[in-house]
Amino acid sequence: MGEVDPAFIQDPEHRPKLSIIQAEGIPIVDLSPITNHEVSDPSSIEGLVKEIGNACKEWGFFQVTNHGVPLSLRQRIEKASRLFFAQTPEEKKKYSRDESSTTGYYDAEHTKNVRDWKEVFDFLAKDPTFIPATSDEHDDRVTRWTNPSPEYPPNFSDIIKEYIEEVEKLSFKLLELIALSLGLEPKRFEDFFVKDQTSFIRLNHYPPCPYPHLALGVGRHKDGGALTVLAQDEVGGLEVKRKAYQEWVRVKPTPDAYIVNVGDIIQVWSNDAYESVEHRVMVNSEKERFSIPFFFNPGHDTEVKPLEELTNEQNPSKYRPYKWGKFLVHRKESNFKKQNTENVQVYHYKIV
């Protein structure tokens, strides 16, 4: 990725500023009240639920500590990720993602039709994962996505699976807290995920970039799924569009914390009470960076629409229902190549 390729160059209005505003303000939520036990009595965690609700409303982003994911496991997956990406391009490309199998290695992802300065390795939480064969609404065929199994580094797949198990547990807990913060039953969202969830983990590697003022590691975007639970290393580079001022602020790395953000699906379920917030990743001319997002996504046939409990005559539904699987397949198609149009966004389903 050393060549100055115009595919990476952002339009001037989307180029990063090299002077950084640190987001000291991103809430840090201590999850110790719920770590290692079930939430049986919601009144005992009222304070925590309020904190989560405020963070979702004001930022759409927060960090969590005392989250229950063992640090040793995180260190193992981070090490495995470094070893995997340190291989030659030929080795990595043996496990390449393509249009029929969207898991595995890929180094040419586009966001908003500009190429990202990164390479990724995607791995499904459930193998196989069922998914619509095409994004065509009238096509009912379903296909299966499966995971690759690289031989190097040793035990790569097992480490990833073990990590997913833990981060998935955390994601279910976060969903309960978010449900409670919206005045819903804690398990209100669970059924969407227990059958056929389409969650996946992504290992991101952002190599040093000789023109960090022109390119981005990931261009501005909103996460399309329900919730993202992200581990970033100590280098930093993630920037969040601060809702109140519409300016980009850097999320300062906090050791052993996870960054959580509300995705488009929670925005729709909550009928805009919580919004999915735009974010992007800056690259660095000296340091490489690694991050590991877990995209927590419901089953492909989930019909996404504002929840009945959160809509009424005064607050009518703001979205037409859409099928999550079709949305996901549409997004994946646009990741592969530069297109002339914008890819699918939830506002396309907005009732105006």
Ligand SMILES: O=C(O)CCC(=O)C(=O)O
């Ligand atoms: O690397 C990061 O910090 C964030 C990556 C991200 O936003 C994404 O992959 O959707």
Ligand SMILES: [Fe+2]
């Ligand atoms: Fe993202």
